[in-house]
Each structure stands twice: as C-alpha cells, then as structure tokens.
Amino acid sequence: MMKRKKQKSKFKVQKPKIALALLWSLAFGLWSSSSAQVSATLRADSSQIQIGDHLNIRLTVKSPNNLVVPFPATTDTLGNLELVSTSKIDTGTDGGNKVLSQLYTVSAYDSGDFHAGPVKVYFKNSNGELDSVFSNDIPVIVNTLNVDTAKPFKAIKAPLDVPYSWKEFIPYIIGAVVLLIAIIVGIVLWKKYRKQKPAVVERPKPKDPAHIWARKELKKLEDEKIWQGDDVKLYYSRLTDVLRLYVEYRYGWYAMESTTEEIQSEIENYNLKEKAKENLLSILRAADLVKFAKMIPMPDANIKAMESAYKFIDFTEPNENKTEEKK
Amino acid sequence: MEVISGNTTVDIAALNEKINRESAFVDVLNMELGKTIVGQKYMVERLLLAMLANGHILLEGVPGLAKTLAIKSLAQAIHAKFSRIQFTPDLLPADLVGTMIYNQKDNEFVVKKGPVFANFVLADEINRAPAKVQSALLEAMQERQVTIGDHTYKIEDPFLVLATMNPIEQEGTYPLPEAQVDRFMLKAVITYPKKEEEQLIIRQNMQMSDKVINPVVRAEDIVAARKTVREVYMDEKIERYILDIVFATRKPEDYKLTKLKSLISYGGSPRASINLAIAAKAYAFIKRRGYVIPEDVRAICFDVMRHRVGLTYEAEAENITSEEVISEILNAVEVP
Numbered sequence: 001m002m003k004r005k006k007q008k009s010k011f012k013v014q015k016p017k018i019a020l021a022l023l024w025s026l027a028f029g030l031w032s033s034s035s036a037q038v039s040a041t042l043r044a045d046s047s048q049i050q051i052g053d054h055l056n057i058r059l060t061v062k063s064p065n066n067l068v069v070p071f072p073a074t075t076d077t078l079g080n081l082e083l084v085s086t087s088k089i090d091t092g093t094d095g096g097n098k099v100l101s102q103l104y105t106v107s108a109y110d111s112g113d114f115h116a117g118p119v120k121v122y123f124k125n126s127n128g129e130l131d132s133v134f135s136n137d138i139p140v141i142v143n144t145l146n147v148d149t150a151k152p153f154k155a156i157k158a159p160l161d162v163p164y165s166w167k168e169f170i171p172y173i174i175g176a177v178v179l180l181i182a183i184i185v186g187i188v189l190w191k192k193y194r195k196q197k198p199a200v201v202e203r204p205k206p207k208d209p210a211h212i213w214a215r216k217e218l219k220k221l222e223d224e225k226i227w228q229g230d231d232v233k234l235y236y237s238r239l240t241d242v243l244r245l246y247v248e249y250r251y252g253w254y255a256m257e258s259t260t261e262e263i264q265s266e267i268e269n270y271n272l273k274e275k276a277k278e279n280l281l282s283i284l285r286a287a288d289l290v291k292f293a294k295m296i297p298m299p300d301a302n303i304k305a306m307e308s309a310y311k312f313i314d315f316t317e318p319n320e321n322k323t324e325e326k327k
Numbered sequence: 328m329e330v331i332s333g334n335t336t337v338d339i340a341a342l343n344e345k346i347n348r349e350s351a352f353v354d355v356l357n358m359e360l361g362k363t364i365v366g367q368k369y370m371v372e373r374l375l376l377a378m379l380a381n382g383h384i385l386l387e388g389v390p391g392l393a394k395t396l397a398i399k400s401l402a403q404a405i406h407a408k409f410s411r412i413q414f415t416p417d418l419l420p421a422d423l424v425g426t427m428i429y430n431q432k433d434n435e436f437v438v439k440k441g442p443v444f445a446n447f448v449l450a451d452e453i454n455r456a457p458a459k460v461q462s463a464l465l466e467a468m469q470e471r472q473v474t475i476g477d478h479t480y481k482i483e484d485p486f487l488v489l490a491t492m493n494p495i496e497q498e499g500t501y502p503l504p505e506a507q508v509d510r511f512m513l514k515a516v517i518t519y520p521k522k523e524e525e526q527l528i529i530r531q532n533m534q535m536s537d538k539v540i541n542p543v544v545r546a547e548d549i550v551a552a553r554k555t556v557r558e559v560y561m562d563e564k565i566e567r568y569i570l571d572i573v574f575a576t577r578k579p580e581d582y583k584l585t586k587l588k589s590l591i592s593y594g595g596s597p598r599a600s601i602n603l604a605i606a607a608k609a610y611a612f613i614k615r616r617g618y619v620i621p622e623d624v625r626a627i628c629f630d631v632m633r634h635r636v637g638l639t640y641e642a643e644a645e646n647i648t649s650e651e652v653i654s655e656i657l658n659a660v661e662v663p
Contacts, residue, residue, distance in 0.1 A: 237564075237663070256661050259621045291663060292562045293339050293618035 040135035048141035069123040079116040081106035111144035210249035211317035236287040276315035279308040342617030366524030373515040380609035382512025383488040406542035407446035414456035420463035450490040514634040559608040560618040564663035590642035
C-alpha cells in the first residue's frame with residue numbers, strides 16, 4: 001500500500017512533467033514536421049574504390065516549394081574524402097517538391113575506411129527561422145593495391161606520350177598563315193612604296209590646252225625673228241623645246257628628258273598619222289645637227305621647220321574624230 | 328630629211344670624212360673578232376671604245392661569258408704585244424712590273440721587265456690578288472710608266488689594261504677600292520648571250536677546226552684613231568649635259584632628285600666627266616659621226632658611271648643598284 005501510495009503520490013507529482021512532455025512533444029512534432037519536409041540524401045556509385053580512383057557521389061536535397069533551401073557550398077573535402085570536382089547544380093521537381101542535386105567526384109589517396117558526409121543543409125523553416133538537416137553518411141572503403149613483396153621492384157614508368165592530334169595545331173597553323181600573309185603583304189606594300197618612281201619632273205602645266213599653248217609659243221618664236229638674226233642654234237633649240245613640251249603636255253611623258261631616238265621610239269606607241277611623225281622627227285633630227293654639229297641650214301629650211309611644227313600640232317591636237325590615243 | 332637643205336660648216340664635214348676613212352678598221356676588226364666571239368656585241372663594242380678612248384676597261388661577268396677570249400682575240404687581231412696575268416692571292420708586284428736580277432757573269436743587276444710591258448694586258452680576275460699587286464697595276468695604268476730599281480720605264484703606246492672580275496665567289500677576294508676602280512674608264516657588266524647566239528656558240532665549238540685570229544690592224548692605226556677621236560666635235564650643250572649628269576650624282580637635290588640624296592654616298596669625280604666626254608666621242612667615232620649627240624652620252628653613261636657612283640647602306644639594304652640610280656638621273660636631266 002505504501003508503495004501504492006507512494007506510487008500514487010509519485011504520479012501526482014509527475015503530472016506537470018507529463019504536461020510539459022506533451023507540450024514538448026507537440027513543439028517537437030511541429031519542428032520535426034517542417035524539417036521532415038526537407039531531406040538531404042547522399043548516394044554513391046560504389047561503396048569501395050581503389051586508392052586514387054574517382055568515386056561519384058550525388059547529393060540530392062528535396063524541399064517544399066515554399067521553403068528557401070540554399071544548396072550547401074562545397075569545400076575541399078566531402079566527409080574525409082578529397083573532392084576532385086563538382087558538377088553544376090541540377091534543379092527539378094518531384095510531386096510538388098523542389099529537388100536540387102549535385103554530383104561530386106571524390107577520391108582518396110590513402111587506404112582505409114573513409115566516409116562521405118554527412119552534409120549539413122541549412123534552410124529557413126515555415127516560421128522563418130534558420131533550420132538545418134543532415135544527409136546520410138556513406139562509408140567508403142579505399143583499397144590499396146596488392147603488392148607482392150616477394151617480387152623485385154619495377155622501374156618507374158616514364159610519362160606516357162599522348163599522341164598529337166592535328167586539331168591541336170590548327171590554331172597555330174592559322175596563326176602562322178595569317179602572320180605569313182601579313183608579312184608578305186607588308187613587304188610587297190613596303191617595296192611598292194619604296195620603289196615608286198618619284199615625279200622627277202615637276203613642271204607647271206600651262207593654263208591653256210597644250211595645242212593652244214604650243215601655237216602661241218611658236219607664234220612668239222616666229223615674231224622674235226631669231227634665225228634672221230643669225231642665231232640659228234637658239235632658234236632650233238627653242239623650236240624643239242616647244243615641241244617636246246607640247247608632246248609632254250599632250251601625251252604625258254617626259255619628252256624634255258628624252259633624246260630624239262627615245263622620242264621616235266615612244267611616238268611609235270601612239271596611233272599617229274605617219275605624216276605627223278615625219279613632221280616631228282624631221283625637225284628633231286635637223287635640230288640635232290644644228291645644235292650639235294654646227295650645221296647652218298638654209299633660210300627656207302628654217303621656215304619649213306616652223307611649218308612642220310604647226311602641222312604636227314594640227315595633226316595631234318585633241319579632236320573627237322582623231323584617233324591618236326596610245327595603242 | 329627634207330627640212331634641212333643647207334650645208335654643214337666645213338670642219339664638221341671634213342671631220343665626218345676623216346672619221347669615215349679612219350674608222351674603217353672598226354668593221355674589219357669586228358669581222359675578225361666575229362670568228363671566235365659569237366654575239367656579245369655590247370662587250371666587243373665596249374672593248375673597242377676603251378681602246379679608242381685610251382682608257383682601261385673592267386669587265387664584270389660570271390664565268391664562261393668569253394670575257395678572256397674576247398680580250399685575247401682583240402689583242403691578236405691587232406698587231407701588238409699581248410700579255411696575260413692571272414691574278415692569284417700569292418701574286419707579287421714584282422711578278423707584274425718586273426724586278427732586278429743579279430747577273431753573276433757580268434757581276435751586276437739587270438732589269439727583267441714584267442708582263443705589264445705590253446700593249447694589251449689582260450688582268451684576269453683582278454680581285455683575286457692582294458691590294459699591293461692591284462696598286463702596282465693601277466699605278467702603271469695611270470702613269471703609263473713603271474719604276475724598277477732606280478730607273479723609270481715608259482710603257483709603249485697603245486697601252487690598254489683589260490681586267491676581268493667575277494661577281495660570284497667573293498670569298499678570298501680583294502675588292503678593288505673606289506679610288507682604284509675609278510682608274511678604269513669603263514666598267515662593263517657582261518650578261519648571258521641570247522638563245523640563238525648560244526646555239527651558234529655550241530655549233531662553233533663542235534667544229535674541229537680552231538679559228539685563227541689574224542692581225543688585221545696595226546698598233547699605229549689605233550694610235551692615229553685615238554687622235555681622231557679627240558677631234559670629234561662636242562658642242563657646249565653636250566658638255567653641259569655631261570656636267571648635269573655628273574653633278575646630279577653629287578647633288579641630286581639640285582635636280583629635283585631629293586629621293587636619291589639618301590642613296591648616294593659619293594658622286595662621280597671630275598675624272599667621270601672627262602671619261603664620259605671622251606667615251607662619248609669614241610662612241611660617235613664608232614658610229615661614224617664627227618660630232619657627239621646626246622644619244623652617245625646616254626649609250627656609254629652606265630659604263631662610265633656605274634663604278635663611280637657610291638651607294639649608301641640604305642640603298643644596298645633596298646637592293647638599289649648604281650644602274651638604277653643612274654637611270655633615275657638620266658630620266659630627270661633635261662636633254663639639250
């Protein structure tokens with residue numbers, strides 16, 4: 001009885017504790033209901049690996065859509081396994097739940113028992129409070145190589161040569177070709193620039209068209225009556241200068257710097273009438289004799305030379321009906 | 328030519344006549360040389376020019392272009408003394424000009440004249456001998472006399488040095504200094520013959536009989552012709568033209584050739600002007616003219632000037648040759 005009483009009294013004493021326990025259970029139930037909605041799962045491809053081998057482990061975090069669950073940040077290790085690489089985070093849904101997953105590649109460089117996880121996942125529960133959930137822990141056995149110590153040591157193998165692929169060289173080849181082309185183009189342009197013949201003769205062109213200018217100059221020479229004053233050499237020098245300058249202005253090549261032979265050779269390149277060529281060359285040849293061989297022509301020859309000069313200009317002045325352009 | 332119906336002044340007409348008469352041997356000489364030399368008209372013409380202008384000539388060309396043969400044939404065709412000196416690195420000046428030899432019998436030193444004492448001296452591959460040998464020859468060329476011991480000996484007229492130079496295989500050679508190369512009146516660059524000419528050369532060489540060159544011209548004829556060459560009329564306009572060309576090599580900027588200023592290290596010397604004038608007269612003589620025209624100057628300008636225009640490193644770096652520089656000058660200087 002005593003015991004009973006005692007028990008009774010004990011019961012009575014424990015009443016508030018039960019109430020507290022009930023309250024605690026209720027509160028824990030509420031907490032566990034929100035944390036139970038978030039789960040973190042680790043799944044490995046294998047439970048054992050050889051030393052140094054890679055092992056893929058996927059972490060999947062499942063949570064209700066209304067909860068904010070940041071995916072856990074990775075460090076250098078997963079459990080006590082070395083983390084080699086991580087994939088991008090995959091997102092998905094599963095019956096109204098949000099599913100986040102990431103693949104970890106881990107390895108171990110020592111033999112023994114290892115484990116991956118547990119990974120702690122933080123989140124804010126429905127009350128807005130910070131909460132967390134742990135994933136499972138995966139044991140991983142890392143085996144070492146079976147070494148037959150009775151056998152002698154083998155030499156260390158040299159690094160393997162990876163065969164070259166032509167694709168590896170494509171950027172270099174393209175670069176070399178582009179560089180080569182650039183160099184060639186540069187040299188060609190540079191040479192072209194350097195070799196450009198300078199405009200060695202810079203004589204101002206007359207304002208009048210060449211044939212008008214030449215006729216004016218011939219008229220001026222006539223009026224000066226130079227050969228009548230016994231200066232035949234000057235007369236022929238002036239006459240040939242006018243004609244050579246006319247040729248230069250008319251056809252654009254440097255007749256003043258050309259000899260009679262060169263003018264003869266150059267004039268053959270134009271569709272000139274034979275009579276026009278004859279007129280010019282006869283004056284130039286005669287002038288050479290007067291200028292360089294002390295020849296003194298008869299007066300009628302001087303007059304005829306002037307007439308031939310006018311005729312040459314008549315034959316060669318620009319006219320739509322004439323075809324004296326370069327062959 | 329219908330424009331001119333007048334008379335030339337008497338002296339030019341007489342000169343033309345004289346030249347026609349005295350230059351007749353040129354054709355005979357050309358025919359004789361033609362027995363052994365096929366083509367190479369340019370080279371033969373330059374040899375004649377040098378001979379008539381009383382100058383020396385330097386022939387440059389790759390081996391096998393008949394340089395030596397042409398010179399040898401020319402000497403054979405002229406009744407004159409010919410000697411050939413093969414320039415080698417171990418040649419001594421005494422091997423060229425001669426030396427004093429002790430005569431035991433008479434107990435005295437006697438002079439042994441060297442091969443330079445000839446009318447035509449072929450200095451083969453002149454750039455293979457050291458500078459002191461080149462100097463000995465070039466001194467003889469300039470002074471036309473040689474001193475051996477205490478005596479100075481005149482070299483007989485006509486005296487013509489025809490030197491050859493190989494532009495390739497420059498290792499172990501002694502390039503002629505500018506001052507010495509200037510002693511040569513002409514430097515002719517010989518090129519390969521034309522295809523047709525080379526075919527004739529093959530045929531000629533296949534024939535068993537050797538063509539013999541006969542002496543067709545006397546040395547006195549050459550000396551007389553040289554005097555006539557000096558008489559060829561050169562108008563002052565031509566003289567000014569020559570001066571313009573030579574001065575353009577010295578001061579190209581004065582002739583609107585500023586671009587050439589950086590390419591020319593030194594221009595032609597007064598010797599260039601003299602040689603240009605004499606060579607132009609000789610060219611007119613060969614063309615049977617008693618007067619010089621601008622074409623004559625142009626025809627020999629490259630041969631007279633190419634070794635007298637010094638190029639800068641800049642020009643050499645750009646592969647610009649002295650011929651290109653001369654060509655630019657000729658294109659810029661007004662023809663009278």
